[in-house]
Amino acid sequence: MNRAIYPFYFGIATLVVYSIFFVVPGLMGIYHSFTDWNSYSDEIRFIGFDNLAKIFSGEAKYLSYIENTLVFTVSTVVLKTALGLFFAIMLNDGIRAKGLHRVMLFMPSIVPMLVVGLIFKSILNPATGLLNESLRAIGLDFLAQKWLTDLNWAFKSIIAVDIWKGVGYIMIILLAGLQSIDKTYYEAAAIDGANFWQKLTRITIPLIVPALVVTTVLNLLHGLKVFEAVYVLTNGGPGYATDVMYTAIFKEFSTGNYGMGTALSSVLFVVMTVLGYFVVRLMSREGDER
Amino acid sequence: MKKWTMTLLSAFVAMTVVLAGCGGNNGKDATGGSASPSAGASGSSGQGGGKKNVTLTYMASQGWIKDSEMELAKKFEEETGIKIDFQIVPSDQYFNVLKTKLNAGEGPDIFGGQSGYSEITMNYNVEKNAVDLSDQEWVKREDPLSVEQLTANGKVYALTIWDTYSSFVVGYNKKLFAELNLEIPKTYEEFKNVSLKIQEAGVTPIYEPIADGWHHVLWFSEPGPNYDKLEPNLYDDLNQNKKKFVDSKAMLDSLTQLKEMYDLGFFGDNTLSDTGSDTVAKLGSGEFGMSLVAQSVATELAEEYEEFEVEDIGFFPIPLTDNQIYYINPGGPSKFIYSGSKYIEEAKQYFNFLTKQENLQFMLDNDPTISNLNFPDLKNKYTAEQQKLFDGYPERGTDIQNYVNYVNPQWMDIGKDIVAMLSGVIQPVDVLKSIDERRAEMAKVAQDPNWQ
Numbered sequence: 001m002n003r004a005i006y007p008f009y010f011g012i013a014t015l016v017v018y019s020i021f022f023v024v025p026g027l028m029g030i031y032h033s034f035t036d037w038n039s040y041s042d043e044i045r046f047i048g049f050d051n052l053a054k055i056f057s058g059e060a061k062y063l064s065y066i067e068n069t070l071v072f073t074v075s076t077v078v079l080k081t082a083l084g085l086f087f088a089i090m091l092n093d094g095i096r097a098k099g100l101h102r103v104m105l106f107m108p109s110i111v112p113m114l115v116v117g118l119i120f121k122s123i124l125n126p127a128t129g130l131l132n133e134s135l136r137a138i139g140l141d142f143l144a145q146k147w148l149t150d151l152n153w154a155f156k157s158i159i160a161v162d163i164w165k166g167v168g169y170i171m172i173i174l175l176a177g178l179q180s181i182d183k184t185y186y187e188a189a190a191i192d193g194a195n196f197w198q199k200l201t202r203i204t205i206p207l208i209v210p211a212l213v214v215t216t217v218l219n220l221l222h223g224l225k226v227f228e229a230v231y232v233l234t235n236g237g238p239g240y241a242t243d244v245m246y247t248a249i250f251k252e253f254s255t256g257n258y259g260m261g262t263a264l265s266s267v268l269f270v271v272m273t274v275l276g277y278f279v280v281r282l283m284s285r286e287g288d289e290r
Numbered sequence: 291m292k293k294w295t296m297t298l299l300s301a302f303v304a305m306t307v308v309l310a311g312c313g314g315n316n317g318k319d320a321t322g323g324s325a326s327p328s329a330g331a332s333g334s335s336g337q338g339g340g341k342k343n344v345t346l347t348y349m350a351s352q353g354w355i356k357d358s359e360m361e362l363a364k365k366f367e368e369e370t371g372i373k374i375d376f377q378i379v380p381s382d383q384y385f386n387v388l389k390t391k392l393n394a395g396e397g398p399d400i401f402g403g404q405s406g407y408s409e410i411t412m413n414y415n416v417e418k419n420a421v422d423l424s425d426q427e428w429v430k431r432e433d434p435l436s437v438e439q440l441t442a443n444g445k446v447y448a449l450t451i452w453d454t455y456s457s458f459v460v461g462y463n464k465k466l467f468a469e470l471n472l473e474i475p476k477t478y479e480e481f482k483n484v485s486l487k488i489q490e491a492g493v494t495p496i497y498e499p500i501a502d503g504w505h506h507v508l509w510f511s512e513p514g515p516n517y518d519k520l521e522p523n524l525y526d527d528l529n530q531n532k533k534k535f536v537d538s539k540a541m542l543d544s545l546t547q548l549k550e551m552y553d554l555g556f557f558g559d560n561t562l563s564d565t566g567s568d569t570v571a572k573l574g575s576g577e578f579g580m581s582l583v584a585q586s587v588a589t590e591l592a593e594e595y596e597e598f599e600v601e602d603i604g605f606f607p608i609p610l611t612d613n614q615i616y617y618i619n620p621g622g623p624s625k626f627i628y629s630g631s632k633y634i635e636e637a638k639q640y641f642n643f644l645t646k647q648e649n650l651q652f653m654l655d656n657d658p659t660i661s662n663l664n665f666p667d668l669k670n671k672y673t674a675e676q677q678k679l680f681d682g683y684p685e686r687g688t689d690i691q692n693y694v695n696y697v698n699p700q701w702m703d704i705g706k707d708i709v710a711m712l713s714g715v716i717q718p719v720d721v722l723k724s725i726d727e728r729r730a731e732m733a734k735v736a737q738d739p740n741w742q
Contacts, residue, residue: 239710
């Protein structure tokens, strides 16, 4: 194998820049989680685990924010992967104008979430929005809901908007994975009399596990970090029903409660690291075994 | 060797581009620095003829600087050569931007802010960041209630030029009331019955834009002076931490009444998504009978809808807990001078210019949204209905957020709590408990001696 080996010092400049702008502030943030840093006083006092105690004590709404974030993450990971795989399989072969379909599905991913959020806020307006007006126009009045203000529908609507935006990106990645599968496997299976479901579970899925690892990790991190979708569509409302970790962090920083904001961020950081690590380990190991 | 020169050259080009970008942004950035040396101040040279060549940066939130003031600023520039560079920031971002700049030590020469002791000390840290203006001439003429709002430890820190007597009141469609034979309600029960009759007639009683997040809190906070009347010394007890919100039966009644109004459907089906920008349209179309509005809405309605005259909208204060007091907010968006500014004297000159009697009258005459200013001896523009309102409710009082500490900074949070209450997720008493918790947090952080 001819591997060009570059001297290690080529990477030093990048590492230095990365450390200064990402690692150091991150560590400082974690330090500040243990202080009462705020905008009203100039002195910062070390208060130990008080912030963390408040988050996990259950008296404030922090636990519900964590719960909402996790629900959002799990829902979007599962649904985006399932729908992404579905679309990828559909558009892999045998459909006309598949290039056009792929582009149409991918387009929402490049529109900024803020723009998507504002558009959907208008579409989902219960009285004048496009969705409800269309349902009423074709006589399906009973399906018209208060999408963003009804406690039963607000969070589901946010999840739906996020899926609408993100599924195209996942589809593209899985499509690449699908196209790397050798056709001879399918031919052999067809000769052996396998049906569609067996082909899917015995050939397709095992062979795209690397791509699935990538999409799962991406979805996971995206779900845990969700902010704009919630902020623009409902701002955590109605009441506090759809608040997630990041809208809580934003609110803490806006009210000048920086110490608590960084504490919440640190909790999120730990959760992301642990989950990300385990997901990669789990899925890589499975891939290797097969 | 060639590879080395190429990589060095490309690295050099990349760095130059980055630096140029950063440097360029400083000049063009609209919300960028204070009196940044490159912009405006080509020195205090040009002293000849008393005209200076100076630019003052003035940062404010959307809606705080009226067109009339900008015109006066142009006149000011002609007279003195001092230019005012207005930097308007969208309202939901304004306080973040302001606090960041003040904390970074880069405040603009003049900045806008709200009034109230806890607001100015906790949010803007005026003792460090603003100039003491107590010795200025206009302090003697300004409405003393307003001056009090901007005073901390005996020093006056800002100038307020605002219509402070124009409180949010319930505006009602007089023609509708006449048709249904309704009278102005003086108690909550009467208000409920009036709304029920309007509802029976097929009109939605009240337009309430809850989606804006701040408006619906007014129903609870404005009748504050009535709570103080029903439970004497409530305001001072709250400020000295001798009592908490959760101890006040009047406040609990107020929230319970608001919840009842929501449950009876007075606000209509879409209230959680309704926005304030539609108020005039909703009242004008006859779909809604009343709304909690600024008094200028009557004029706006008359301008847009031919069938409405200015006198067709009447007013009465919020009748929750049987309130009959005309509540006022003696403070308002105010102008502060940054202590780290290089042009403090010029900024003071600007304030003196604005408060000249003829300029105040100019602002009053050329701003359709206000009827009076908080300075004496001005010709006001009150309509007949407004005059009736002031004459009909002679008792005056200050609303909660301008007397009781640590309320204004948590306004939007109270808004969210009230929405949770209306949706049935929490009880009215829980809203009061949340308010107390947040007050305690702010007081602790501000090291308020009453909360030790």
